[in-house]
Amino acid sequence: MDRSSQIIRTSVIGIVANVLLAAFKAAVGLIASSVAIVMDAVNNLSDALSSVITIIGTKLSQRPADRAHPFGFGRVEYFSAIIIAVIVLSAGVTSLIESVKKIIEPTAPSYTTATLIVIVVAIAVKLVLGWYVRKKGRQLRSDALVASGSDALFDAVITTATLVSAGVMLLWGFSLDGILGALISALIIKAGIEMLASPVNELLGARVSPELVKAIRQDVMSCEGVRGVYDIILHNYGPDVMIGSLHVSVPDTMSAREIHGLSRRIAGLMLANHGIIVTVGIYAVATGEDRHAELQAKVMQALGAHKEIVQVHGFYYAEKERLLTVDVVPDVASDRDATLCGRLTEEIQALVPDLQVSIVIDHNYSE
Numbered sequence: 001m002d003r004s005s006q007i008i009r010t011s012v013i014g015i016v017a018n019v020l021l022a023a024f025k026a027a028v029g030l031i032a033s034s035v036a037i038v039m040d041a042v043n044n045l046s047d048a049l050s051s052v053i054t055i056i057g058t059k060l061s062q063r064p065a066d067r068a069h070p071f072g073f074g075r076v077e078y079f080s081a082i083i084i085a086v087i088v089l090s091a092g093v094t095s096l097i098e099s100v101k102k103i104i105e106p107t108a109p110s111y112t113t114a115t116l117i118v119i120v121v122a123i124a125v126k127l128v129l130g131w132y133v134r135k136k137g138r139q140l141r142s143d144a145l146v147a148s149g150s151d152a153l154f155d156a157v158i159t160t161a162t163l164v165s166a167g168v169m170l171l172w173g174f175s176l177d178g179i180l181g182a183l184i185s186a187l188i189i190k191a192g193i194e195m196l197a198s199p200v201n202e203l204l205g206a207r208v209s210p211e212l213v214k215a216i217r218q219d220v221m222s223c224e225g226v227r228g229v230y231d232i233i234l235h236n237y238g239p240d241v242m243i244g245s246l247h248v249s250v251p252d253t254m255s256a257r258e259i260h261g262l263s264r265r266i267a268g269l270m271l272a273n274h275g276i277i278v279t280v281g282i283y284a285v286a287t288g289e290d291r292h293a294e295l296q297a298k299v300m301q302a303l304g305a306h307k308e309i310v311q312v313h314g315f316y317y318a319e320k321e322r323l324l325t326v327d328v329v330p331d332v333a334s335d336r337d338a339t340l341c342g343r344l345t346e347e348i349q350a351l352v353p354d355l356q357v358s359i360v361i362d363h364n365y366s367e
């Protein structure tokens with residue numbers, strides 16, 4: 001079963017569980033002639049909304065790419081996760097308001113046998129459902145499922161807190177309802193903000209995981225002829241679609257045909273191992289004993305001696321144009337230093353006064 005089918009199946013389980021719980025509450029409410037329990041059953045039907053949103057988002061994200069959307073619709077999943085996170089956040093704010101009201105004007109809770117049965121069953125169902133859905137969400141890298149599962153768990157926690165506060169009130173005459181509700185509401189609001197941050201960061205272009213970058217670098221370095229891997233840039237178009245580019249350095253003795261074959265092998269490897277559509281750029285490394293190799297060694301050594309420079313690559317010497325260019329990647333602290341390029345250019349220019357020097361400041365997009 002593919003990822004989308006698993007997400008939909010998990011969401012259907014969530015819907016079925018909420019519908020069955022609603023039916024149970026409605027039956028108990030009708031038998032006990034309790035309007036409150038019947039209304040709570042109706043509320044449970046609305047709890048299935050997050051699962052419905054997840055299914056709709058997953059279905060829409062599977063639409064094939066078209067001329068207007070050449071990268072597909074995978075990011076729709078992030079929007080569905082945002083909607084569910086907003087629902088959780090709204091529930092937390094509403095709960096906080098109600099809890100503050102109870103702190104200001106505490107009321108004595110009253111529970112019947114039927115009510116207690118409904119509460120205990122609801123807690124058990126929501127705990128199991130929330131744990132299962134959130135676990136599947138993490139396995140399938142689905143923010144929407146994680147948010148949906150968390151929503152169910154929060155329902156269980158709130159209901160448990162209400163039950164505990166009722167017991168304290170009956171035993172010692174002290175109401176904890178408002179205080180516990182406020183504390184739990186604050187946690188829900190915090191969790192809702194965190195749920196919202198994950199899909200929003202993906203839409204904004206979050207940095208890919210270090211583990212993925214390491215795996216990409218290892219795979220590319222395993223290709224014969226590759227001397228180094230640089231400038232890994234990846235764009236996320238949904239959990240199943242990633243597009244990007246990278247540069248590799250190769251000996252300057254390789255022919256165009258050999259480089260063509262190497263770039264195709266790397267592209268195929270990235271698609272097979274990581275599902276990434278990648279464009280491969282080439283840097284030539286001087287391997288002889290001519291002026292090119294001499295300049296390369298001198299410049300790379302001088303730039304590499306700077307502690308604020310974490311990577312030097314892309315050295316290029318154009319003999320006819322008397323031009324020398326090289327790319328440097330500064331550390332985080334120096335990345336926005338406006339004077340860095342000028343200082344480095346002056347230093348290298350002093351080493352090669354007969355050439356025009358161009359230092360390119362690269363940013364670290366993946367590590």
